[in-house]
Amino acid sequence: MPTNREAYFEAIKLGVPKPVVVFALCEINDFDYLGLTKCFDEEIKNYALFKESMQRYIDGEMIEYIFNRSYFLQLPLYVDKNVLIPRQETEELVLRTCRLIETYFKSNNLAIADVCSGSGAIGLYLAANYPMSKVYLSDYSKETIRVAKKNAENLNLDVEILKGDMLTPFIESNIKLDVIVCNPPYIEDESTIDEKTWKQEPHLALLAKPCTKYYEQLLINKDNVLNECYLIAFEIGEDMKDLLEPIVKKHCPNAKYSFEEDMYGKTRYLFIVNTL
Ligand SMILES: C[S@@+](CC[C@H](N)C(=O)[O-])C[C@H]1O[C@@H](n2cnc3c(N)ncnc32)[C@H](O)[C@@H]1O
Known part of the structure; x- marks a missing residue:
């Protein structure tokens, strides 16, 4: 040997x-x-x-x-072809979200949702770091939900996992949230996806037509689930700022928002905050 x-x-x-x-x-x-x-x-x-x-x-x-293994900010996750492999940009989304949570919320006793949760990377990291908070994971795909459940069990993290279209499961169960973190599908043109990703990763995790579809869907319904003081953290495609800004202005007229760049200088995040 x-x-x-x-x-x-x-x-x-x-x-x-x-x-x-x-x-x-x-x-x-x-x-x-x-x-x-x-x-x-x-x-x-x-x-x-x-x-x-x-x-x-x-x-x-x-x-x-x-x-069948990926690491998200050191968190070991089971992954298979039903879920997107969590990306480095998403690690940055979560770290920035944690900073904003600490800036805007005095208590750690929050209701946090990872909408479009895939493997559960975002929500499980937040559950590990905010043990006093209630963390929900939600996704549309039942195969994906199975992977997220397996990860929550392996990591012994207490989260609630819901299945459904964007905010629908929260609205149906009358759940109120302080923080939503969401990395939805946002690729409109499949020809821009590299061959390895297209052949192996789930198309449901990648494609959206138009690319703003899931952002708008979430923002239209946000008042049904969010408490008065809230934070929404989105990962976005690098060329989406101009498309998303009018949607944010329309649906969140009184909230503060910022588009932020990732470590490579690409605009990859949208944060929307409403403080009292
Ligand atoms: C870009 S992946 C993000 C996965 C994970 N949060 C991450 O960052 O690695 C998008 C996820 O959205 C889910 N999804 C697609 N359409 C959805 C919908 N209408 N409602 C809820 N989830 C959806 C997919 O199944 C996929 O898991």
Whole structure:
């Protein structure tokens, strides 16, 4: 059996990117990055699985789906092809949302919803960080809900998971919210989606026609679920600001809003706040 070091260089020679090889070695050995560093010259735990996973990666499969594993701000999540693999931009959305929660709400005893929750990444991170708050996850797809439930159980996080179209399950159950975080589908033109994503990730998580559809749907219905003082945090497509601004002005005439850039300088977030 080769060592982790030998297996690592074998995959690098085949052209597999370093972070992907490290990810695979950590998963196979059940190590974190530091653990792998310490045991780099020990035998790899399962060389056959390593070779198979590297081949599947070379053949085009996403490494997260190969191992059914993704990390969201260090939170280990089960993922499969029913859910979108959480993105780095979404990690930034959540960190910015936490800062705004701390700015605008005095209490940590909030009702928070992750609408369009997918794997549950956003809502589960918030549940882990705001244990005094009630956190809801909601999604339209029952397969996706199954994944979110599995993640909530694995992480032992107490959240309520609802199924339905955008805010409908909250309206039907008369649930009132302080914070909504939402990363809805927003790609209008499927030809702009890269081939790997299009072939493997769920189309329900990606496509919206028009691209503003789910933002507008949520804002039209927001008064049925939101308390007087509220925060809405959206991830948006990088070219959507001009399309979304008139919609925000129309449906939230008295609220403060800001479009914000991600770490690459692209406008990727919309925050809407109503304070008393
Ligand atoms: C872009 S993904 C976001 C997933 C996850 N929140 C994340 O950030 O990784 C969008 C999610 O919206 C869900 N979705 C699509 N249409 C929906 C609808 N009408 N109502 C609720 N959820 C919907 C999809 O199933 C998918 O899980």
